[in-house]
Amino acid sequence: MAKYAILSDIHANGDALDVVLEKCRELEIQNFVSLGDIVGYNAEPRECLYRVRDLNWIAMVRGNHDEYAANGNTEMSGFNPVAKFAVNWTREQLTDEELAWLVHMPFRSTIPSCNSTIVHATLDSPENWGYIFDVHHAADNFSYQFTQVCFCGHSHVPVAFAKKPITKMNERLIDELPEWVYNSADPDANVDFTRPDELTVEIKAGFKYLFNIGSIGQPRNRDPRSSFAVFDPAARTVTRYRLPYDIASAQNKIIDAGLPERLALRLAAGS
Numbered sequence: 001m002a003k004y005a006i007l008s009d010i011h012a013n014g015d016a017l018d019v020v021l022e023k024c025r026e027l028e029i030q031n032f033v034s035l036g037d038i039v040g041y042n043a044e045p046r047e048c049l050y051r052v053r054d055l056n057w058i059a060m061v062r063g064n065h066d067e068y069a070a071n072g073n074t075e076m077s078g079f080n081p082v083a084k085f086a087v088n089w090t091r092e093q094l095t096d097e098e099l100a101w102l103v104h105m106p107f108r109s110t111i112p113s114c115n116s117t118i119v120h121a122t123l124d125s126p127e128n129w130g131y132i133f134d135v136h137h138a139a140d141n142f143s144y145q146f147t148q149v150c151f152c153g154h155s156h157v158p159v160a161f162a163k164k165p166i167t168k169m170n171e172r173l174i175d176e177l178p179e180w181v182y183n184s185a186d187p188d189a190n191v192d193f194t195r196p197d198e199l200t201v202e203i204k205a206g207f208k209y210l211f212n213i214g215s216i217g218q219p220r221n222r223d224p225r226s227s228f229a230v231f232d233p234a235a236r237t238v239t240r241y242r243l244p245y246d247i248a249s250a251q252n253k254i255i256d257a258g259l260p261e262r263l264a265l266r267l268a269a270g271s
């Protein structure tokens with residue numbers, strides 16, 4: 001049975017995307033799933049768009065940056081001026097046909113034959129672009145999750161939850177899975193770069209799972225490495241990979257393009 005590379009929030013970061021695709025080649029993965037936000041923030045929207053268009057996509061959903069860039073939404077609710085600037089800049093870099101491709105995918109979709117749903121933001125109202133950070137947000141999502149596994153992105157902060165099939169007295173129904181993030185659940189803790197770059201969660205029968213897989217092109221969990229996941233339905237595992245890439249190169253492209261310096265600085269901080 002096939003393995004799937006799950007990619008999210010590439011955000012026009014070609015340097016980061018290249019490292020992820022190289023890893024996928026090394027892992028001999030030929031099937032891809034996109035959780036959206038291919039463009040926005042960084043300086044290579046066209047390069048990233050063409051690199052991903054050629055991949056063998058099994059399922060794709062749209063992200064809010066993809067939608068705002070393509071639909072010319074001037075309001076862009078929830079966006080700060082820097083994010084708006086980047087969306088408007090992105091729109092100018094792409095043709096109408098390229099912009100249309102960015103929003104040809106639905107808000108939510110499924111990975112066929114894998115009992116899995118994908119969404120950029122949340123399943124309860126994907127078009128409202130809400131965020132999942134804690135067990136309460138996860139509970140809302142699980143109410144609308146009719147498959148065993150759901151993958152989401154959007155916050156750029158990896159987090160995972162499991163919902164038990166049944167609970168005993170005083171037992172919580174939904175737990176966060178610390179093995180998905182190791183130490184970054186604590187905002188005051190230092191990121192431990194000495195831990196392994198592969199984090200694997202086993203999919204147990206009867207449980208439901210929700211994975212935010214983190215961002216390829218603009219991580220915000222204070223770990224600037226690119227994050228993506230591999231779903232192996234036969235082995236019943238989901239593995240998150242964390243990969244270093246040439247951040248200085250991506251930063252130079254941002255500055256050269258005339259995009260705000262803040263977008264370059266945040267890549268190094270993972271913020």
Ligand code: ZN
Nearest residue numbers: 009037063154
């Ligand atoms: Zn995003």
